[in-house]
Amino acid sequence: MSDTPHLQPSGPGDDDQPDLAEILRALTGGDLSSNPELADALMQMGVQDLDPAMLQMVQAQVQAMMSGPADGSFNVQLATDAARKTVSAAGDSSVSSTTSRDVEQVVQVANLWLDEVTDLQAPTAGARAWSRAEWVEQTMPVWRRLVEPVAVGVGGAIKTAMQQQLGQLGEADLASELGLPPGVDASALVGQMEPMVARMSSAMFGMQVGQAVGALASELVTGTEVGLPLVEGNPIVVLPANVAAFAEGLGIEPGEVHLYLAVREAARARLFDEVSWVAPALIAAVQSYAGDISIDTDRIEEALREADTSDPAAMQSALQGSLFTPEPSEAQQRAVQRIETTLALVEGWVDVVSERATTPHLPHVAALSEAVRRRRASGGPAERVFSSLVGLELRPRRLRDAANLWAALEEAGGAQARDTAWEHPDFAPSGADLDDPLAYVERRTGSAPAAPERDALDDELDKLLAQGRAEMDNDTPTDDGDDESSSRTSE
Structure with a gap:
């Protein structure tokens, strides 16, 4: 003292x-x-x-x-603890040494297959078999970078809303609203509340991040399945418990499922590791979108009015949930286009390379590819998480266009042409190139892909189409009579 x-x-x-x-x-x-x-x-x-x-x-x-340590715009330690509790409640066990060795062997095979179809090298970080809690711990630093801009905006909005609300109250009402006993100078206390509000906002957003990341950890089968470089150092990460859950109901031998998913993760890890600009470009695009997000201050003010301001836990509960109503600005729209294009290019490349690597070795590649596409098309856990945290739908909408472009580029110039397109962002396909992939291929290789060989089925199909057009023309009167009908049929 x-x-x-x-x-x-x-x-x-x-x-x-x-x-x-x-x-x-x-x-x-x-x-x-x-x-x-x-x-x-x-x-x-x-x-x-x-x-x-x-x-x-x-x-x-x-x-x-x-209470709680000050930790920037959101409490990362609280987020980590909340995520760990979320995965623990869903059931999570440590990965045994036997399972770790099995994953290492699966990844070794996956890398051997990939070596046959791409010159991009495997990362030196090797393979990892992680529990859900381990994935949470290892990816939280990247999550912090992704959502920090939103946390800053939310914190500022909460501070402003609270100051406005308290400023509208008289001295007596203010003391009553704060739940203060008689004798305490409420107006003087308001001036000292900013650190408390900051901590409350930090804890609230940290809890929301933790719950979202924990839910994601319970579903992802590999470290970077979301298409973002969430794992620092680019190891090839497999979550065995989630892979086993994904394999249930597919009617495919679990070992084949593990191999297929390991190949996809290994391909993505090679791309993030060898192409130095891709990972930073994705992170920067998400941060750009998040930094320009529109915070729903009306909802925050309403939550503060309805909550018991003398109970920090009640205030935190009231403020959790969707804190913004995204109204995309021009900058955000550009960021979304960059995110969707880059994600589509990454996942389209992974699709093509994985198919090349696995088709000679696995009997159910088509079924596994379709299962992955369905999982992705439904939005999946990643989209729900990003929607709740940054108001962003993380979906590579043009994935099929990107896969077609990579396949066409490979056909015209081989695997080397396909992979060297990543050498510099100026060389990589753009959103406009996805609209006209053949023009991009011709620009990169000097020639368009060869037309596919025709067979008897193609000839029969042409006959059916010609017959259908002729019947439609005969049923439609024209000024030129049969001559125009005949001309259109010959076309």
């Missing part, structure tokens, strides 16, 4: 009085000398004149709002 000599216990005869310095130390979250402004403000509010019961009440309320 020597650090704060002006905050001494009440006096030698007052054994029932609390140690005021200790109470204020608890209120301010630690050593009073590190926060003398807040300590002085609390003294000026008349805290020292309260009876012990009221003082304990103030301590409980303020300490609750001030």
Whole structure:
């Protein structure tokens, strides 16, 4: 207590009085000398004149709002803990050494197959078999980078909304709204609430991130299935428990499912590792979108009005959920186009390369590819997570166009032409190239892909189409009579 000599216990005869310095130390979250402004403000509010019961009440309320470490715009530790609790509630067990060795062997085979179809090298980080909780721990640094812009916006919106609401209240109403006992200067306390609001916002958004990431960890089969470089260092990550769940009901031997998914993950890891600009471009595009998001301040103000402001837990619960109504700006629309195009190019390349690598070795590649497409087309867990956190639908809508472009480029110039298109972002296909892939192929290789060989089935189909056009023309009167009908049929 020597650090704060002006905050001494009440006096030698007052054994029932609390140690005021200790109470204020608890209120301010630690050593009073590190926060003398807040300590002085609390003294000026008349805290020292309260009876012990009221003082304990103030301590409980303020300490609750001030609890937890300050951790930037959102509490990453709280997010990690919430995500771990989410996966634990769904069931999560550590990966045994036997399973880890099995995954390493599967990835080794996957890399051997990929070596036959691409010159992009396997990352040196090797293979990893992770539990859901391990995936949470390892990917949280990247999640922080992705959602930080939204967390900053949410924190600012909450602060503004709270200041506006409190500013509209009179002194008596303000004390009542804050749940303060008589004798405390409520207006002075408002000036000291900003750190509390910041911590509350940080904790609230951290909890939301944790719940979303935990739900995603319970469904992803591999480390970067979402198409984003979430795993630092680009190891080839497999989540065995989720792969086993995905394999159920497919009617395909689980070992084949593991191999197919490992090939896809290994291909994606090679791309992120060898093509240095792809991962930063994706991260930057998501951050650009998130940084320009429109926060729903009306909803925040409504939540603050309805919540019990004296109960931090109730306020946090009220503020959780969708905190924004996205109204895409021009910058956001451009960011969305970059995200969708780059995601489509990445996943289209992975589709083509994986098919080339697995078709000679696995009997059910078509069925497995279709299962992956259905999973992706339904939105999947990644889209739900990004929709809740940044209001963004993370879906490569032009995936089929991208896959067709890569296949055409490979046909015209071989696997080398397909892969060297990634060498520089200026060389990579654009959204416009997805509209006209043959023009891009001709520009890159100097020749368009050869026309596919015709067979008897093609001839029969042409005959049927010609017959159908002739019948339609005969049923439609024209000014030129049979001559025009005959001419259109010959076309």
